Amino acid sequence: MRILVTEDEADLLHAVAVSLRGAGFAVDTAADLAGADEALAVNSYDCAVFDRMVPGGRAAPRVDTLAYVRHRRRTGLRVPVLFLTALDGVGHRVEGLEVGDDYLVKPFAMEELVVRVRLLCHRREIARPAVLRHGDVELDAGTRQVRRAGVLLTLTRREYLVLELLLANAGRPVSRADLIRHAWDEMAQPATNVLDVLMAGLRRKLRQPPVIHTVRQVGYRIG
Template identity: 55%
Template sequence: MRVLVVEDNEDLRFAVAATLRSDGLAVDEAADLSAADEALFVTAYDCVVFDRMLPDGDSLDYVRRLRHDGGTVPVLFLTSLDQIADRVEGFAAGGDDYLVKPFALPELIARVRNLCRRSGSLTPPVHRIAGLEVDTARRQVRRDGVLLVLTPKEFAVLELLATRADQAVPRAQLVEKCWDEMAEPNSNVVDVLVSQLRRKLGDPSPIHTVRGVGYRLATA
């Protein structure tokens, strides 16, 4: 899942982005509304985290225009404006959630993940596929009942394949959803990670290569 963090405070933006990345999310960053607008134009995000007051305006006004133009990406407002009227105004403008500074990073992760799930079709919290159990809520994977230890990025790739079981998922789509803008789309990062993932999942591998396309998680 891919998230855009829009925050002009560099230290806070770095901390939020690093925290979300550590949980396996792909994160892009923007320091103002202009950069956010450009990012949203070229990339389909699962969630956007907006600071309210940015150098070039109030993100609430931006989100209101975004909704008017048909934009549906889930939005979390992250702000020090903590009055009830401020929260009501944020929801009225099209925000989906509102978190007041200071906040606990684990709560931020939980709220962002909740919004990311809303951005796609509803899927079960646990995917059971050919001996695999992918628990998206607990971030755990078992094969034949044995708990596996995966990195956040490995889990992110497996989760995406599990939500599209038996479908060929292109490499470019895996990069778009599981890596941020710093990843090189033509590099072999996906192939290397899938190779590591296959070793951890064991034989026979449920991840099949679809030549010229990408990978598929087989149900049988």
């Protein structure tokens, strides 16, 4: 699962990212609203964490991210949003929950943040198909189990994520860049051949006949 965290306080941003990565999430970070907006435009996230007040961008004044999320909701943003804030009045909390999906007042325990993010991600997963299938390949998002012809396969977390994206786009090519963005976060800096190595291992585990095909100069396709 991939999370976007937007927070301009560097120490807190680092601590949140470390805690979420330690809990198994892939995490991208932004220090201002311009960076967050760009990340949301090019990546798919399971949850976004926003500090309520952040700089708008380079040399821009501080802005309330609640207004930004409200606007993006009207234009189709469906990512669950958790607001972090020092604004702890009842009115602030009600306003935050009306626009976002959760609201956590600073200071907070990292363990609580991790649990809240996991719950929001689970809520988003419920809206997705419970099981992705193509031919005799089946991925159960609820149990995170993968089977081929009924045989349970043991995949790494990144193999699972790559297969998940391919199955969600069955019959259509998925670019190498999209696969890497889905399975690695911005801090991973994978080597240029890391996807090829992962794909070779995934193909071996899926066994014959081949189900994942290379699309030259694009990426990969299942089916």
